[in-house]
Amino acid sequence: MTRVFNFSAGPAALPEVVLQQAAAEMLDWHGSGMSVMEMSHRGKEFIAIHAQAEKDLRELMGIPTNYKVLFLQGGAIGENAIVPMNLLRGKASFDIVNTGEWSKKTIKEGKKYAKVNVVATSEADNFTSVPAFETWKRDPDAAYLHICSNETIGGVEYNFTPDTGDVPLVADMSSNILSRPIDVSKYGLIYAGAQKNIGPAGLTIVIVREDLIGQALPITPSAFDFKQQADADSMYNTPPTYAIYIAGLVFQWIKAQGGLAAMEAHNRKKAAVLYDYLAASSFYSNPIAEGCRSLMNVPFRLKDEALDEAFLKGAKERGMVQLKGHRSVGGMRASIYNAMPVAGVEALVAYMKEFEAAHA
């Protein structure tokens, strides 16, 4: 068995020790005689797994007690509908900052349920930056203000947490949750699809301040009503049990690494290796404004896109996969989430140098 360095934007690489443990426990979890996949979600074994996962996540992120943690389904695209359904609270509109592809999806879907007020956009610079906070035209009557804290496709990340006052801040953190410490109390709601830094696709984590829930639109499906799910410990419907189990193993792995401060140091180190090389190279380029460059998703272009295919082929031969950029952006993208080791980024840069030397 040879494991590759997997730069996929999601579903993405998981810590090898997590996969080893999952394989070892597949037929018999802790002497229960069952796979976690086979357990009733209402049995004492799974309830313990679920409770431990929530406890570890609360500890890792420092989630205050007045926030609910929900383990749901539907992903970020689901949340684009589910969040307004739950969070409008009698108001007619929400604010949003447009920083790229994922913001655009949120705007389009949100219009089904509310008036969507784009308070700032980086469209003018082709979504290569985060608009300065001072320029945002915020509405004090908005139900909430939505940001995408890391644009997975564009590779743009917030380096600040906006202070939106009495208007709750909602963040799609799908691709940078758990990558560094954040102050949860500054947010009204955080959500994240699991398939980047948490675990398998099919699980969506929602962290929501409890005073914001309980006023869902009447057309909200019960399975996606945050209050009904909070009251039922995320078991109003059968939760994605196996994905929650894997997420729990990932949380334990992060704790063993030293928590989110250690993750941030690890992620900054990897990103520096790659960005420093990109900055020094005239063969490769990264279009994102300094200070807005994502620690998680690093898009880059070759000088001559006719070489893209040869670059990807050579990478694959060296055990590095999923480096092709999103179809809407082109070029390359290296996603270097928590589970990507420093060695993976070093191997990528070594190959990039080799390729540059051969083709420059």
Next chain:
Amino acid sequence: MTRVFNFSAGPAALPEVVLQQAAAEMLDWHGSGMSVMEMSHRGKEFIAIHAQAEKDLRELMGIPTNYKVLFLQGGAIGENAIVPMNLLRGKASFDIVNTGEWSKKTIKEGKKYAKVNVVATSEADNFTSVPAFETWKRDPDAAYLHICSNETIGGVEYNFTPDTGDVPLVADMSSNILSRPIDVSKYGLIYAGAQKNIGPAGLTIVIVREDLIGQALPITPSAFDFKQQADADSMYNTPPTYAIYIAGLVFQWIKAQGGLAAMEAHNRKKAAVLYDYLAASSFYSNPIAEGCRSLMNVPFRLKDEALDEAFLKGAKERGMVQLKGHRSVGGMRASIYNAMPVAGVEALVAYMKEFEAAHA
């Protein structure tokens, strides 16, 4: 490692060979150097897994080419909202037969979106039968007629497929899909949460006649718009990739057993062992009308419910778990889905005899 006989109603037992293969492939699927959990849903490896799973399901169930097969999220409770959102097609109401707990959930949720016309109910006999088709007060203008083909909690199963003429028949088959051959062409839409006969919780399969989709209500979340998902091969949002992979292994296991005809013989044999013993016993009873008894979920009661706890304790000591009935019904329930071997049911009956002899 000792594996138990797991009678859980869902999530439920899976074929041991499926779990063995999943464990063996956990770190490296077919030499890809990745776990299936780590694969991009748009990469060629996962696209092949997904396509094979759909192909095998189509072959097993004989799904006609004018039906779409969708791999979604949200479970049966999600579908209680998602189906009317998608299938009302400008009409104001749908018909439903009330056969118990799951029908009641469908009625309650459906009222958010439509007028719900209960065409027949078995409430008078405490949901121990399926109302005779001749008595159904059907509305020819209904958008569709909904049935729950197997009531997981009550243990009541349809032994016929109603002919609803031009009104499309919708069936929640969560707990009996793949247990026997059916004629898909008699249905407008079939859905099933995976966690009984298909795979891990978090995956929902929808089989829908293509002329019925494309008229979703404007408030339908895109992630749950059948037409948008059909047009995107269930990849409008990131699908629950690992659950689809496990489902695919289960489909291959069913094919290796001889397909759905062989599954039906297997399931009838197991059910006969249990129902025949219950019929002959004066210590245990099953309340369900003959002809409506589920092949999948067998509820039964002890003569004296004061003995319930001792019964469950003894069962657990003998490696048989999850036999407690649903809280809304009480007593016991043995769920004996496809993956339950005959030996499991024989072991249960042997223990029931032993317990009866000791306590009668």
